[in-house]
Amino acid sequence: MLDPLTTGTPGKEGPLFVWLLRTAMLPLMPSGEGIPGLDPDQLDAYLRRFRAEVNGTTQLGVIVAAIVFVISPIFTIKVPLPSFLLSESLLDRHADKLCNSPLYLVKQAIFLLKMYAGFAWGIQDDVREALALPAYPEDPEAWRTA
Amino acid sequence: MSHTAFQEKGQQVEAEADYVIVGSGAGGATVAAGLARGGASVIVVEAGAWRDPEHYPYSSHGSMGKLFDDWGSTIAMGRAFWPVIQARTMGGTTVINSAICVRTPGDIFEMWEKEHGVGGMDMAKSVWMAQDEVERELFVQEVPEASRGRSNNLAMQGAEALGYESHVIRRYAKGCVGSGQCLQGCRHGAKQSTNLNYIPEVRDRGNRVFSCAPVHKVVFEGKRAVGVTGWFQHPGTKKWGAKFTFRAKQAVILAASATHTPCILMRSKVKNKNLGRYFRAHPGTGIFGLYKDPVDMNVGATQGWASTHYRESPGIKLETLSIPPEMVVTRIRGGGKNLMRRLSEYRYGAMWIQAVRANSHGRVRNGPGGKPFVTYTANREDMEKFVAGIHLVAKTHFAAGARAIIPGIAGMPYTLGPDEVDKLLDAPRDPRAYVAIMSHLFGGAVMGSDPKSSVVDGRGKVHGYESLYVCDASALPTVLGVNPQHTIMGIAKLRAQQLLDA
Numbered sequence: 001m002l003d004p005l006t007t008g009t010p011g012k013e014g015p016l017f018v019w020l021l022r023t024a025m026l027p028l029m030p031s032g033e034g035i036p037g038l039d040p041d042q043l044d045a046y047l048r049r050f051r052a053e054v055n056g057t058t059q060l061g062v063i064v065a066a067i068v069f070v071i072s073p074i075f076t077i078k079v080p081l082p083s084f085l086l087s088e089s090l091l092d093r094h095a096d097k098l099c100n101s102p103l104y105l106v107k108q109a110i111f112l113l114k115m116y117a118g119f120a121w122g123i124q125d126d127v128r129e130a131l132a133l134p135a136y137p138e139d140p141e142a143w144r145t146a
Numbered sequence: 147m148s149h150t151a152f153q154e155k156g157q158q159v160e161a162e163a164d165y166v167i168v169g170s171g172a173g174g175a176t177v178a179a180g181l182a183r184g185g186a187s188v189i190v191v192e193a194g195a196w197r198d199p200e201h202y203p204y205s206s207h208g209s210m211g212k213l214f215d216d217w218g219s220t221i222a223m224g225r226a227f228w229p230v231i232q233a234r235t236m237g238g239t240t241v242i243n244s245a246i247c248v249r250t251p252g253d254i255f256e257m258w259e260k261e262h263g264v265g266g267m268d269m270a271k272s273v274w275m276a277q278d279e280v281e282r283e284l285f286v287q288e289v290p291e292a293s294r295g296r297s298n299n300l301a302m303q304g305a306e307a308l309g310y311e312s313h314v315i316r317r318y319a320k321g322c323v324g325s326g327q328c329l330q331g332c333r334h335g336a337k338q339s340t341n342l343n344y345i346p347e348v349r350d351r352g353n354r355v356f357s358c359a360p361v362h363k364v365v366f367e368g369k370r371a372v373g374v375t376g377w378f379q380h381p382g383t384k385k386w387g388a389k390f391t392f393r394a395k396q397a398v399i400l401a402a403s404a405t406h407t408p409c410i411l412m413r414s415k416v417k418n419k420n421l422g423r424y425f426r427a428h429p430g431t432g433i434f435g436l437y438k439d440p441v442d443m444n445v446g447a448t449q450g451w452a453s454t455h456y457r458e459s460p461g462i463k464l465e466t467l468s469i470p471p472e473m474v475v476t477r478i479r480g481g482g483k484n485l486m487r488r489l490s491e492y493r494y495g496a497m498w499i500q501a502v503r504a505n506s507h508g509r510v511r512n513g514p515g516g517k518p519f520v521t522y523t524a525n526r527e528d529m530e531k532f533v534a535g536i537h538l539v540a541k542t543h544f545a546a547g548a549r550a551i552i553p554g555i556a557g558m559p560y561t562l563g564p565d566e567v568d569k570l571l572d573a574p575r576d577p578r579a580y581v582a583i584m585s586h587l588f589g590g591a592v593m594g595s596d597p598k599s600s601v602v603d604g605r606g607k608v609h610g611y612e613s614l615y616v617c618d619a620s621a622l623p624t625v626l627g628v629n630p631q632h633t634i635m636g637i638a639k640l641r642a643q644q645l646l647d648a
């Protein structure tokens with residue numbers, strides 16, 4: 001059965017789930033600091049995998065965290081705009097401030113978001129190469145059936 | 147005889163043997179092999195899939211999904227939320243652990259005898275003999291020099307400079323090549339997880355092994371356990387399959403871990419007010435050292451160095467632990483460019499951990515959908531040990547030449563230099579300031595002579611019931627202050643012998 005949240009063309013017009021998580025994850029791990037950041041295309045592919053495989057409670061936690069990311073610039077940098085309308089420098093400040101939130105529940109939510117952003121980032125070949133590690137082959141899907 | 151994996155709905159799967167063993171990890175696989183060697187017929191029922199090394203995932207996403215229990219999403223809820231990590235796969239947590247092998251210290255048996263009326267030196271001698279056998283069977287050896295990697299060697303140098311005892315770790319691993327991937331399962335087949343040895347042996351001796359088969363409950367006739375029942379679950383889609391019922395002529399042995407065994411007993415309506423109580427752990431956290439030259443911690447054995455010097459006072463164990471870059475992300479503070487600048491130093495970092503011999507205890511309850519619901523808060527005394535452990539790890543990093551450390555403590559600077567190490571002594575005692583994990587788990591169905599304060603007796607039999615035994619971490623009445631697998635295996639071997647002799 002097709003999943004209405006993830007089927008569709010990746011990119012700006014992509015489905016809501018991918019759009020929301022991408023909007024929150026990309027600013028957490030940008031490129032240009034001496035190490036590759038999250039690659040948008042690979043992230044989209046990862047998010048589809050995430051949607052298909054990860055358990056419901058974890059997905060819910062990550063979605064909540066992504067929503068927190070999008071709506072919280074008013075609290076972090078005192079700008080009354082959703083995160084996707086911020087300039088690049090304001091977005092970067094917001095991402096850093098939110099990750100340093102003193103509120104424990106916020107911190108835990110962002111921990112989850114960072115964890116899965118990290119998983120998407122860590123499987124990129126360019127990241128592994130930059131860290132002198134061999135590329136990860138595809139994860140096998142098999143197990144013993146008899 | 148055979149291995150049976152997921153079976154579609156619409157059929158009834160039934161089987162019978164002398165013993166039905168639930169769980170194939172450290173406890174379950176060892177007791178199953180012991181019973182099978184003694185000529186008993188056994189059925190092993192495992193919730194997870196049976197994966198061989200070539201099936202293991204490479205990525206952390208893959209290992210969380212395919213090897214870990216429910217995506218590692220069990221959280222100990224308390225003042226802080228600390229993840230409770232274990233596996234759900236044939237071989238249990240031995241598949242994703244670091245295979246560190248430590249004998250049960252004698253003081254543990256003395257303490258169990260004094261405080262719980264079980265154990266004592268007779269049990270100690272039997273367990274140690276059993277551990278001798280396990281060590282031979284699972285090729286226990288020191289991490290070979292060529293596979294140690296820089297992080298492990300630096301830790302050794304640091305401890306030597308500070309003058310405390312430490313050592314190269316002995317592990318259940320044959321020919322470790324130091325790929326630093328133990329937590330994703332050893333694709334080289336070096337690590338001797340029980341899916342590679344005891345479980346195939348059980349099957350090859352003519353017994354049946356079922357995978358993808360989470361047990362729902364124990365079946366009773368009066369107070370006598372006569373089998374288990376549940377439904378197969380597809381490891382990919384998670385859809386439910388056929389119902390299974392496995393009958394035990396002699397006994398049902400639960401070895402489904404410190405969180406799942408109590409839940410199975412609760413779902414089976416076993417009456418005991420201690421069920422789920424006295425859940426304990428060695429909560430631990432990692433401290434990064436940043437070095438001048440690349441450490442490349444993922445080159446070398448995942449864990450190659452340890453110290454038990456501070457096990458009694460203040461009550462901590464120190465170890466190296468290398469984790470892949472994607473796992474480091476959550477351990478590094480900040481977001482955006484700040485985070486990426488910090489991550490660009492990954493190659494220069496070494497993570498070493500401290501695990502607390504904690505006295506705090508929590509509780510396991512059977513949550514919605516059969517998922518364990520765990521509550522636990524580290525008390526003040528344990529947080530003192532926690533801070534002392536962090537301070538020691540940091541000092542060891544500096545003694546090994548680190549230019550800075552990353553303490554990862556909320557409310558403290560992102561890095562501390564060599565002259566600032568004692569600032570850690572003033573670190574917060576609030577568990578919420580730390581990113582900790584609980585991977586060494588104990589209790590929930592604890593052993594003791596008095597049914598008023600325990601769930602199973604000194605032979606692992608559930609008080610008040612016949613033919614129902616527990617043989618895993620849940621029966622351990624205290625923490626150990628050392629890595630638990632060897633104790634669980636030693637006791638499991640002893641249990642097999644006791645059952646065969648009965």
Ligand SMILES: Cc1cc2nc3c(=O)[nH]c(=O)nc-3n(C[C@H](O)[C@H](O)[C@H](O)COP(=O)(O)OP(=O)(O)OC[C@H]3O[C@@H](n4cnc5c(N)ncnc54)[C@H](O)[C@@H]3O)c2cc1C
Nearest residue numbers: 169171173193234238239243245246361402618619629631
């Ligand atoms: C990351 C990590 C690293 C570790 N490193 C070490 C180490 O180096 N050395 C060491 O000594 N210890 C280590 N440990 C701890 C050690 O692995 C565990 O203490 C030990 O495996 C516990 O044994 P067990 O038999 O109680 O449970 P497990 O080994 O977890 O086995 C329980 C089994 O029961 C199955 N199960 C659960 N519910 C059901 C059900 N309803 N029906 C059927 N089956 C079920 C599970 O899928 C699992 O296979 C580590 C743990 C972790 C998480």
Ligand code: SF4
Nearest residue numbers: 322323325326328332
């Ligand atoms: S370090 Fe690598 S080779 Fe060695 S036991 Fe772990 S996974 Fe296997």
